[in-house]
Amino acid sequence: MSKHISELELDAITEIINIGVGKGAAMLNDITEYPIELSIPEILVSQISDLQGHFLRKFNDKRLCGVKLKFTGIFTGSADIVFDARSANGLVSAVSGQDLVEDEEDLDGIKASTLSEIGNIVLNGIMGTFGNIFTKEISFMIPSYFECDANALPEQLSQYGGDMLITCKTHFKIRKLAVSGDIFIVFADESFDFLLNFVRSSD
Amino acid sequence: MAKKILIADDSMFQRKFYADVVESMSYHYELVKNGREALEALDAGLYDLLILDLLMPEVDGIEVLKSLRDKQSSVPILVISANIQESIKNQCNELGAAGFINKPAKKDKVIEQIQAILR
């Protein structure tokens, strides 16, 4: 690992992510009207190959659906919200009022557009918090919907990351809908350095 | 005697921030990093206020609130959390929290709420 991050620095960055995710969850709570259970975010400094094993253990052979929000400016990277297909269908059914059955192709359009909209709101909530904390402008691309399997997920998440990925991940649950999902924020190397410098200078 | 405040947050960064705020108000404080430690500290000593985070490992803030309600504890509780869902705020309120501040908490806001609760 080339980066030297002290415990206090890692702690501060985790807390910033935590605040962002809290804001995103409050927005998801507004949309679904169900409480969102949050977990404590984790920061991983790793290589793509390390993540592959992790995702295979976690998701097995499940089909995954996600929404990606790329951002540039003082930070470059992407924020992704990822659901397994069952959770994605459950969430879309609850929000759209449509009864979705897995693999039913004519409903794919509804699923993609509903998830994109949910993803957009939640991910903007998270990244908007970053903008507020750093009082700097962050530009967002239009969110894009994707489907992949666990094998392809690291590749999907790491479009800006290079070899070494700085991945912030957190898990959430909507117990009443039996929906669970994950949020990943991957930073380009120099963006993470900026974050680190901010934390160091505000000590 | 100066009032004593128990600060419970799993983030070192936040604990340090609250400690600075409380010190600037000339209060004493004790720091703990999860809900279990908070409950132990409250069993062992007397505090005038608990500053409580919600998302913490081992025992979270909601469990602390429930446990203190069950024990009929009289210590006032100021919740400061990133979990700002309306349902969570209501739950804290129902469980007897005296105040709620959204993270990131501003120093002025924390001082104002502490003063209002300890008045």
Ligand SMILES: [Mg+2]
């Ligand atoms: Mg916390």
